[in-house]
Amino acid sequence: MKSIPSFGLGKGKHLIIGLLLAGFGTAALADVNVTVEDAWVRASVPGQAATGAFMRLTASEDSKLTAASSPVAGTVEIHEMHMKGDVMSMARVASIDLPAGKSVSLDTHGYHIMLINPKAPIEAGATVSLTLTVVDGGGKQASVKVDAKVRPLASGEEDMPH
Numbered sequence: 001m002k003s004i005p006s007f008g009l010g011k012g013k014h015l016i017i018g019l020l021l022a023g024f025g026t027a028a029l030a031d032v033n034v035t036v037e038d039a040w041v042r043a044s045v046p047g048q049a050a051t052g053a054f055m056r057l058t059a060s061e062d063s064k065l066t067a068a069s070s071p072v073a074g075t076v077e078i079h080e081m082h083m084k085g086d087v088m089s090m091a092r093v094a095s096i097d098l099p100a101g102k103s104v105s106l107d108t109h110g111y112h113i114m115l116i117n118p119k120a121p122i123e124a125g126a127t128v129s130l131t132l133t134v135v136d137g138g139g140k141q142a143s144v145k146v147d148a149k150v151r152p153l154a155s156g157e158e159d160m161p162h
């Protein structure tokens, strides 16, 4: 009678299970990466109710800017500017779409971040820190830290389209 060696069978099974687990582990690792360029905040004068923060955002994956916060303001909202006839008005929006690889501008005539109830006048030359909340297509949240330079009160009018 021949004896059939059975050692090694158990090992083989374990190897297969190990590979399946490794496959699951790598599936959910993609993280959205956001590039921030030219971030700036418009200076405010004492008693001013609000001012704006502006920048260019480019996300590596389709995602949305859903919130922002800053230690310098009581409330921070995402706004969009509209022209109604000759009158410029603005309204809060829930989010701004950031399509993968596309540069999205937050500027003085479109989307912007509104710093409401500044705790102190925001002075030209200072740096304001902002934290942006970005959510990717799978609902995963990322925080993006931004240091924005404060520019004088009249900044931004020079890039209005004529």
Ligand SMILES: [Cu+2]
Pocket (backbone or CB within 6 Å): 052, 079, 080, 090, 091, 112, 113, 114
């Ligand atoms: Cu606004």
